[in-house]
Amino acid sequence: MxxxxxxxxxxxxxxxxxxxxxxxxxxxxxxxxxxxxxxxxxxxxKPLGFEYKKVWSINYDNGLLTKNNDSLAIFYDNLYKSLKAMPQIEEVSYTGGNFPYSNSNMSTGVNFHGKKFDHVNNYVVGTDYKKVLDVNLIEGRWFLPEDAVTKNKYVIINETLKKEMFGKETAVGKLIGNYDDKEKMKIVGVVQDLKANGDFWPAGNAMFNQLDTGYLKYNSYILVKVRESADATFESELYKFMANTMKNSIEIEHMDEMRDSKxxxxxxxxxxxxxxxxxxxxxxxxxxxxxxxxxxxxxxxxxxxxxxxxxxxxxxxxxxxxxxxxxxxxxxxxxxxxxxxxxxxxxxxxxxxxxxxxxxxxxxxxxxxxxxxxxxxxxxxxxxxxxxxxxxx
Incomplete structure (x- = not known):
């Protein structure tokens, strides 16, 4: 047939x-x-890896602020306390510009036993970053304030990078090299992948560094987790407070709207x-x-x-x-x-x-x-x- x-x-x-x-x-x-x-x-x-609802980003121009590290540390500490004292705000964290759903990207490379891993998303985050975004830790711990003065720089990596570098082995406590393999960094935790570029894109390799006083002179973003009672009236009050504090331009964005745009x-x-x-x-x-x-x-x-x-x-x-x-x-x-x-x-x-x-x-x-x-x-x-x-x- x-x-x-x-x-x-x-x-x-x-x-x-x-x-x-x-x-x-x-x-x-x-x-x-x-x-x-x-x-x-x-x-x-795949899981999103963090919570974006009721999270606002505050972008400010830091051009008028002093560049003295000690003065900046005092200024930002007072600003943190003032924001945290507002009844409509639950958590506050300083962050680099490449937070989830932002249009900013910063990448680097790391080394482990002579093998180089390129295109690693490099996040600079504050101590309360985990609380603001409800980041899920799957191994180890998050940053502590005293981690900023350790011999080897402490870092946290995501699940994807952990699997590529160590497979099924534990990552906590391992030392990895920076881009040129001239400095060693100690892994203290592993977090679930954060799909920072939208729901339809992979998280990729990611590494989190603790934001220290030396980075404050370059920082211009704050993430705040607000309560259900936060409305347009409070947003207006927050805008006025930040504008008066920074004496410069301010922009407030809602992370859920940023997600929709992405x-x-x-x-x-x-x-x-x-x-x-x-x-x-x-x-x-x-x-x-x-x-x-x-x-x-x-x-x-x-x-x-x-x-x-x-x-x-x-x-x-x-x-x-x-x-x-x-x-x-x-x-x-x-x-x-x-x-x-x-x-x-x-x-x-x-x-x-x-x-x-x-x-x-x-x-x-x-x-x-x-x-x-x-x-x-x-x-x-x-x-x-x-x-x-x-x-x-």
Whole structure:
């Protein structure tokens, strides 16, 4: 049976070339769509790693502040106490500019036993940073005030970096080198990954450094966790207080709104891409339907002859559907050859599982599409009366 079908397909190879090309293009487009969707879904399904609700960021211009370290330390300590004393504020923490959902990025590299790990997100955080964002510790502890005067600098790493550097071994107490491997840093804790760039992006490697007095002259961000009672009136009062204290420009942002903005940057292009791909698939489906319908009309004599010598309507329908499925398989073999290069070459540094899942989903989608497009023409062919078909020929 299959040998006969392959012979029929080969004899009509010129007519089938358009069908093969449409299937191949459809597969590649669907593979791209499913790759994006699988990648984003895998990232979205992972825990966020922190709590963003009721967290506000205060961005201030520190240009008018003194640059003396001792004076700055006293100033910021008084500011911290004043903010913490406000009844609508639960927790306060100074932070570098690259806190979650900000548009700032700061990265570095670390060394361990001669192996270098690049593109490590480097966060400079205050002692109460964990309390403000409810960061989840999975190993060790968070920073203490006395950690700022230790021999080896204390750092905290995230779960992803811990797995890459130490695997299943414990990370607490290990010494790692800085970018040039000239200074040693001691790991005191491991935190759950923080998806700082939005719900649809991975956390990546991350390291947390304690904000000390030497960094205060460069600092211009404060994170505050407010209570449910904090409203627009309190925000206005907080703005006036900070403006009077800093004698300069102030900006207050809500982290939940910042999260929505980050997610929109990913969602909107993806929705546009899916809409364009959907129109393409609809056009391809109509094209496949038309090609199959045209082939049936051109093969009425063949169909009538088969019916005349005893073939059932179901057998005729089965033959046409199987021809379409075999053609789809031939196109999918070629398409899969190109698709499998993505995980083999580690394109875009995306996990191989994303491409494998996307390829399997794309193959299933194409088979369903071809089957749906060939089913109705096949049934129409099964209903052709042999005498009518032979008479027309």
């Amino acid at each position: 299959f040998k006969h079908l392959f012979k029929l397909i080969w004899n009509k190879r010129k007519q089938n070339f358009l069908f093969l090309s449409e299937i191949l293009v459809s597969f590649l487009v669907i593979f791209a769509v499913f790759s994006f969707l699988t990648y984003y879904y895998q990232n979205y399904s 997610n929109e940057v990913t969602i909107i292009p993806m929705v546009i891409f899916i809409i364009i791909a959907s129109f393409l698939i609809i056009n391809v489906a109509l094209g496949l339907f038309g090609v199959l319908w045209y082939n049936i009309n051109k093969r009425k004599g063949e169909i009538g002859l088969r019916r005349a010598i005893g073939a059932s309507g179901n057998a005729v329908s089965y033959q046409l559907v199987m021809e379409a499925m075999i053609l789809a398989t031939m196109s999918l073999i070629v398409g899969s050859f190109f698709a499998v290069q993505f995980p083999l070459l580690n394109v875009f540094n995306i996990p191989a599982s994303v491409y494998v899942i996307a390829m399997l989903l794309s193959i299933l989608f194409i088979y369903l599409l071809v089957f749906a497009c060939s089913l109705y023409p096949g049934k129409q062919a099964a209903g052709i009366h042999p005498a009518v078909a032979l008479h027309e020929e």
